[in-house]
Amino acid sequence: MPSLIYFCKVVGTLRCAVPDYFCKVVGTLRCAVHVSICIMPIDFIEALATDDLSAIKASPKTDVHCHAFFSARRENVERWVEHPLTKPPAKMGGVEGMMAYADAVLAPHILHQQGFEFVAVSAMNDAIRDGVVMLEMSFDIRLAEFYPNGLSELCVFIEALVEWYQTQVELRPELGFSRGNANDTKLVKLAHEAVELGVFQSIDLYSRQEACPPEVMKPLFTKARDAGMKLKAHVGEFRDAEEVRRTVEVLDLDEVQHGIAAAESVEVMQWLSENQIQLNVCPTSNVMLDGVSDLASHPIRALFDHGVLVTINTDDLMIFDQSVSEEYRNLYRAGVFSAQELDDIRCASLKTESV
Numbered sequence: 255m256p257s258l259i260y261f262c263k264v265v266g267t268l269r270c271a272v273p274d275y276f277c278k279v280v281g282t283l284r285c286a287v288h289v290s291i292c293i294m295p296i297d298f299i300e301a302l303a304t305d306d307l308s309a310i311k312a313s314p315k316t317d318v319h320c321h322a323f324f325s326a327r328r329e330n331v332e333r334w335v336e337h338p339l340t341k342p343p344a345k346m347g348g349v350e351g352m353m354a355y356a357d358a359v360l361a362p363h364i365l366h367q368q369g370f371e372f373v374a375v376s377a378m379n380d381a382i383r384d385g386v387v388m389l390e391m392s393f394d395i396r397l398a399e400f401y402p403n404g405l406s407e408l409c410v411f412i413e414a415l416v417e418w419y420q421t422q423v424e425l426r427p428e429l430g431f432s433r434g435n436a437n438d439t440k441l442v443k444l445a446h447e448a449v450e451l452g453v454f455q456s457i458d459l460y461s462r463q464e465a466c467p468p469e470v471m472k473p474l475f476t477k478a479r480d481a482g483m484k485l486k487a488h489v490g491e492f493r494d495a496e497e498v499r500r501t502v503e504v505l506d507l508d509e510v511q512h513g514i515a516a517a518e519s520v521e522v523m524q525w526l527s528e529n530q531i532q533l534n535v536c537p538t539s540n541v542m543l544d545g546v547s548d549l550a551s552h553p554i555r556a557l558f559d560h561g562v563l564v565t566i567n568t569d570d571l572m573i574f575d576q577s578v579s580e581e582y583r584n585l586y587r588a589g590v591f592s593a594q595e596l597d598d599i600r601c602a603s604l605k606t607e608s609v
C-alpha cells in the first residue's frame with residue numbers, strides 16, 4: 255500500500271496514485287488527475303533523515319496501543335473548555351503519578367458521556383492528521399456507566415465512530431479492562447456480555463500488573479479467544495521479564511502492551527521472537543513514567559536486535575503528547591534506530607495488521 259500513496263507537494267496533502275484505488279487515508283478521493291503533478295512518492299526514510307515532519311506524517315502507519323480515555327491531544331480539550339490545562343511534568347512518578355495528574359487536571363472535563371465522545375472524535379481526527387490508517391483503540395468497560403442504557407448504548411456510539419471514519423482510518427474497537435476491577439463481579443459480568451456483542455475485535459488488560467495475577471482473568475480471556483478476538487495485556491512496563499512470559503502463557507496472549515522488561519532476559523526475548531509475540535511499545539510513555547531513564551537507552555533497541563516484533567504507539571496522547579509520527583522521529587533523533595530500521599518497523603506493522 256505505501257507505494258500507492260503519494261504526498262503531493264503541489265496540493266500539500268496525500269493522494270492516491272491509482273484511480274480506482276480506495277484510499278483509506280484520503281477516503282473516497284480518487285485523484286489520478288494529481289498523479290502527473292505529484293513530484294515524488296512519500297519516502298519515509300528521507301523524511302526522517304531531513305526531519306520533514308509533514309512527510310513523516312504523510313506515510314501510513316498504525317497505532318495499536320492507545321486508550322480512548324486519553325487518546326486525543328490535550329489542545330482539543332483546551333479549545334473545548336476555553337482555557338489552558340496544566341502540562342504534565344517530564345517525569346510523572348510512575349502510573350500512580352500519571353493517574354494523580356489525570357484525576358486532577360483532565361478527569362473533571364472528560365469523565366462523562368459528552369466529554370468521552372468529544373475525546374474519541376478528536377482522537378480519530380488527530381490520528382488521521384498523523385497518517386494513522388489503522389487504530390486499535392481500547393474502550394474501558396466502565397465507559398458503559400456514562401450511558402443511561404449502559405453497554406448497548408456505548409456500543410452504538412463505538413459502531414457509529416467506526417462507520418463515520420471508515421473511509422479515512424480503520425478503527426478496530428478494543429475492549430479494555432483494568433486489573434483494579436478484577437474483583438468487581440458486576441463489571442466482570444459486563445465484560446463477558448461485551449465479548450458476546452461482537453463489537454470488539456480485541457481485548458486488553460491493564461493497570462498495575464501487581465493488582466491481580468493473570469489467572470484471575472483467564473475465564474474472560476478464554477471467552478474472548480472463543481469469540482475470535484485478539485488477546486493483549488499490559489505487562490512488563492516496569493518489571494520483569496519472567497512475568498511477561500508467564501502472562502503470555504497464562505492468558506494465551508497474541509500481543510503484549512509495553513513488555514519492555516523482557517529486554518532483561520535474552521532467553522525471554524528469544525522466546526517472544528520464536529513465538530511471534532508482538533510488543534506494542536510506547537517510547538515517550540516509558541520515559542515519562544520512568545520505566546526507562548531516557549529515550550537513547552530505550553530497550554526497544556535490544557528487543558529489535560533479538561528479533562522481537564515491535565510496533566511504535568502513543569498510549570495516551572493527551573498526557574504524553576507525542577503522535578506516532580513524532581515517536582518515530584524521536585527514536586531517529588535519539589539514535590535508537592536508523593531511518594531504514596524505523597521504516598522496516600513501520601512497514602511490518604502495516605503488514606502484520608493487514609491494513
Ligand SMILES: [Zn+2]
Pocket residue numbers: 319320321460488511569
Ligand atoms: Zn497503555
